[in-house]
Amino acid sequence: STASSGPLEGMRFDPVMPNTDDALRIPKGYQQKVVIRWGDPVLPGAPEFNFDEQTPEAQAKQFGFNNDFAGLIPIAGEKDKYYLVVNQEYTTEQFMFRGYKEKEPTEQQARISMAAHGITVLEVAGSSKDGSLTPVIGPRNRRITADTPFRLTGPAAGTDLVKSKADTAGTTIHGTIANCSGGITPWGTMLSGEENFPDYFSGFGKVTDKTASERLDRYGFEDDADYHQWSRYESRFDLDKDPNEANRFGYVVEVDPTDPKSTPLKHSALGRLKHESANIHVTADGTVVAYTGDDERFEYIYKFVSSRKIKDGDLRHNMGILTEGTLYVAEFSSEKPVSVDDAAGSGRWHKLMTVASDGSATSHIKGMTAAEVAVFTRLAADKAGATKMDRPEDIEPHPTNGKVYCALTNNTKRGVDGKPGPDAVNPRNENKNGQILEMTDDHAGETFTWDLLLVCGDPNEADTYYGGFDKTQVSPISCPDNVAFDPHGNLWISTDGNALDSNDGLFAVALEGDRRGETKQFLTVPRAAETCGPIIGDKRVIVCVQHPGEEDDHSADKPFSHWPDGGDSQPRPAVVAVWRDGYGPIGG
Ligand code: FEO
Ligand code: CA
Ligand code: CA
Ligand code: CA
Numbered sequence: 001s002t003a004s005s006g007p008l009e010g011m012r013f014d015p016v017m018p019n020t021d022d023a024l025r026i027p028k029g030y031q032q033k034v035v036i037r038w039g040d041p042v043l044p045g046a047p048e049f050n051f052d053e054q055t056p057e058a059q060a061k062q063f064g065f066n067n068d069f070a071g072l073i074p075i076a077g078e079k080d081k082y083y084l085v086v087n088q089e090y091t092t093e094q095f096m097f098r099g100y101k102e103k104e105p106t107e108q109q110a111r112i113s114m115a116a117h118g119i120t121v122l123e124v125a126g127s128s129k130d131g132s133l134t135p136v137i138g139p140r141n142r143r144i145t146a147d148t149p150f151r152l153t154g155p156a157a158g159t160d161l162v163k164s165k166a167d168t169a170g171t172t173i174h175g176t177i178a179n180c181s182g183g184i185t186p187w188g189t190m191l192s193g194e195e196n197f198p199d200y201f202s203g204f205g206k207v208t209d210k211t212a213s214e215r216l217d218r219y220g221f222e223d224d225a226d227y228h229q230w231s232r233y234e235s236r237f238d239l240d241k242d243p244n245e246a247n248r249f250g251y252v253v254e255v256d257p258t259d260p261k262s263t264p265l266k267h268s269a270l271g272r273l274k275h276e277s278a279n280i281h282v283t284a285d286g287t288v289v290a291y292t293g294d295d296e297r298f299e300y301i302y303k304f305v306s307s308r309k310i311k312d313g314d315l316r317h318n319m320g321i322l323t324e325g326t327l328y329v330a331e332f333s334s335e336k337p338v339s340v341d342d343a344a345g346s347g348r349w350h351k352l353m354t355v356a357s358d359g360s361a362t363s364h365i366k367g368m369t370a371a372e373v374a375v376f377t378r379l380a381a382d383k384a385g386a387t388k389m390d391r392p393e394d395i396e397p398h399p400t401n402g403k404v405y406c407a408l409t410n411n412t413k414r415g416v417d418g419k420p421g422p423d424a425v426n427p428r429n430e431n432k433n434g435q436i437l438e439m440t441d442d443h444a445g446e447t448f449t450w451d452l453l454l455v456c457g458d459p460n461e462a463d464t465y466y467g468g469f470d471k472t473q474v475s476p477i478s479c480p481d482n483v484a485f486d487p488h489g490n491l492w493i494s495t496d497g498n499a500l501d502s503n504d505g506l507f508a509v510a511l512e513g514d515r516r517g518e519t520k521q522f523l524t525v526p527r528a529a530e531t532c533g534p535i536i537g538d539k540r541v542i543v544c545v546q547h548p549g550e551e552d553d554h555s556a557d558k559p560f561s562h563w564p565d566g567g568d569s570q571p572r573p574a575v576v577a578v579w580r581d582g583y584g585p586i587g588g
Helices: 107-115 210-218 370-375 377-384
Strands: 030-037 067-074 081-088 118-125 134-136 142-144 149-153 172-174 179-184 190-194 252-255 265-267 279-282 287-293 297-299 301-309 325-334 344-355 361-363 392-397 403-408 435-441 447-455 480-485 491-495 505-509 519-524 530-536 541-546 574-580
Touching: 030 081, 030 134, 067 179, 067 190, 067 541, 067 574, 081 179, 118 190, 118 252, 179 392, 210 377, 279 392, 287 392, 287 403, 301 344, 325 377, 344 370, 344 377, 361 370, 370 377, 403 480, 435 480, 480 530, 491 530, 505 530, 519 541
Parallel strands: 067 530, 149 265, 392 480
Antiparallel strands: 030 574, 067 081, 081 118, 118 134, 118 142, 149 172, 179 190, 190 252, 252 265, 279 287, 287 301, 301 325, 325 344, 344 361, 344 447, 392 403, 403 435, 435 447, 480 491, 491 505, 505 519, 530 541, 541 574
8 A cells, every 4th residue: 555545444533632631532433432430330239339338348249440451252152242351450549438548548448449459250242233332240240359269370389489378388379469451362261460569568678588578679569669558457468477478479360251160370380570461472383472571660571482282162271371381581682773763673582481291390590490480580581681671561462464562661760870771672761752662573482573663752853753654644652551453453552651741542553564653543541541451343442441530659639530420520440432433443
């Protein structure tokens, strides 16, 4: 196609302009409707949401707070029915409880907060007329909370590193927390990354063991981080009282949405880090390659290559795939000068550990056992010589072009206070706006090449790059977080933390031909919200609106958003469906 032929299929919509409205803005000729919001009923018997009469028991049956990842899985044999799987990353107690005293929850408030975390499986019904989705409150639905039992798999399972006061076997972990992005596997399960888990633990300053303290420090544990204060009511969240509990979070979790009674898994073969997500590519011989990023400044990109092959229709076998194989971490090298227009190079994957089919595990890192690599993966990656990145968020293989896309969201500390300066793949000091990495990976192998598709920020600034497309014709994008693909192969990016004086939003980006790099904004979310979990279907876009009204320090006690209920209501995180008038193709 030529530039004069106009935007690619899937990108033919009038872009939404940057704005700071307290509303979800969509293109002209499109419609929207909330699918479910914090507090809405999920399980049979759940009460309707009542802001002034919350209980832990009610919350455990209702939709949780701060939805992040969303996936839509068709229900076999039932027309237009789906499992909507959504995680609930964290709670903002100031917005949940009237008169909340910061860091001083009552036991009732702490237990509501625990129940508002985790994962929701919700049956939804589509419509033949439009893109709306209606919750079906029935036996298929499930709430997984900070209390639900998980089984730990991989080299960490059963080792002393993960034995706790309540679990002397080191195999059963209560709850999943801090779930950020995720992915849907080819075998129909949900993956979700446990990310900022140190924010849930107290007592760092009381840890006297030097090794334990250094390990916690490498993961960012600190005395002030725990704004939830669950440890007041559950001693397992006090590092001084139950030192190994912290080693039981920070994994990729896997949930079978088709069986609400199934025990979800935590996969230690994918390492323990601040996992943003995990997304899968399957090679021609059925090998599974799972990509995952560690979202913190100067952290790394990883991949897991399975030794088991996919077996069609064998869910039990397939849910064991992420337990056997090799974990790698990425080192990037530059073969060109550092320039945002010209950033490209090669790279290699360093082996960290391998798990054999009998479950025995081998460390590839001197001085560390395989169990230590699985639990203290950041320390192993440090020794392997991996490249320190600008906060790797979502990473996802393209469904058809063979490439892998990663959102490097920002890194305001790059080149500051003695921290590492720019390199070819992280080319800017004090990087406020982030970049999109495009890797051409030898998926099951150990080498790759890479390119920067976008170097985000104000297109009028010289240090930005929009894939070579005319920068006067693009929507400005900043702080990419989640990535997804539409059925035409265009990349879609949701943002978190827009540094360009606009609300966050969702953008489509052309990858091929002479429109490569064309970037168009499809929607903006309400004030101070983050755009998450996008699902780009043929005729429906689903987006999670996370933390509307929240300021970055979590301490705002006066919400400056009243979305979605309006008036003087409290803001409520919610999942929204967007479709075109007449239910036509998105961007068609
Ligand atoms: Fe929860 Fe990395 O964003
Ligand atoms: Ca994220
Ligand atoms: Ca994604
Ligand atoms: Ca983010």
